[in-house]
Amino acid sequence: MLKGLIFDLDGVIADTARFHLQAWNQLAQRLDIVLPPEANDALRGRSRMDSLNLILSYGNKVDAYSDEEKAAFAQSKNDLYLQLIQTLTPADILPGIAQLLQDAKALGLHMSIASASKNAPTILKHLQLDTAFDTIVDPAKLHRGKPDPEIFTLAQQALNLQASDVISFEDASAGVQAIKAANQFAVGIGDAQVLKQADYIVASTADLQLSKIVAAFKE
Ligand code: B16
Numbered sequence: 177m178l179k180g181l182i183f184d185l186d187g188v189i190a191d192t193a194r195f196h197l198q199a200w201n202q203l204a205q206r207l208d209i210v211l212p213p214e215a216n217d218a219l220r221g222r223s224r225m226d227s228l229n230l231i232l233s234y235g236n237k238v239d240a241y242s243d244e245e246k247a248a249f250a251q252s253k254n255d256l257y258l259q260l261i262q263t264l265t266p267a268d269i270l271p272g273i274a275q276l277l278q279d280a281k282a283l284g285l286h287m288s289i290a291s292a293s294k295n296a297p298t299i300l301k302h303l304q305l306d307t308a309f310d311t312i313v314d315p316a317k318l319h320r321g322k323p324d325p326e327i328f329t330l331a332q333q334a335l336n337l338q339a340s341d342v343i344s345f346e347d348a349s350a351g352v353q354a355i356k357a358a359n360q361f362a363v364g365i366g367d368a369q370v371l372k373q374a375d376y377i378v379a380s381t382a383d384l385q386l387s388k389i390v391a392a393f394k395e
């Protein structure tokens with residue numbers, strides 16, 4: 177029986193994926209690495225260090241730098257990212273999300289954030305959504321990033337629910353893979369080809385309607 181909803185943040189609650197991409201692009205340019213078009217999806221949902229290693233792999237430079245240098249690269253990307261997210265306001269909540277959260281509250285559903293981002297609490301504050309969720313998984317406690325199911329399983333456990341009680345929302349293929357590996361119902365938001373493993377797919381958050389999603393979940 178449906179009792180809870182679990183949300184990814186970047187690309188689902190707000191379009192911060194563009195800020196991540198902008199900050200990574202700036203670092204890639206500094207390192208003379210050209211990001212291929214597939215980086216746009218591949219970087220979504222990956223932890224900061226996994227993202228850095230993926231970028232270095234595009235330039236065949238994974239082994240070119242020490243751990244200290246890599247930590248400094250990740251730090252400088254995050255410094256720029258932090259500047260970019262300062263501009264966020266409640267107007268940046270993606271279309272359809274405020275209504276979805278309101279409808280879920282009215283149904284008494286419990287809600288959690290399963291974001292790989294260490295900046296999630298800051299972003300939620302800027303969006304004035306910091307009290308909208310029952311729990312936020314702390315990504316610092318994760319052993320493995322998406323596509324591993326750990327973050328979605330932890331979110332479900334924090335709500336005291338079973339996998340069959342929840343619907344999880346993702347914009348990244350790594351995230352949809354993680355939800356399915358956690359045996360949860362996956363709503364994919366974005367390109368149907370990229371997110372084909374999801375149980376229910378919409379092109380944009382504006383197309384999310386809780387009644388339709390619940391009907392698909394019950395099928
Ligand atoms: P940070 P999500 C993910 O958030 C982003 O999609 C991904 O691009 C980013 O690298 C990751 O968070 C880590 O973020 O550097 O802010 O800790 O999509 O899981 O909400």
Ligand code: MG
Nearest residue numbers: 184186187347
């Ligand atoms: Mg995301």
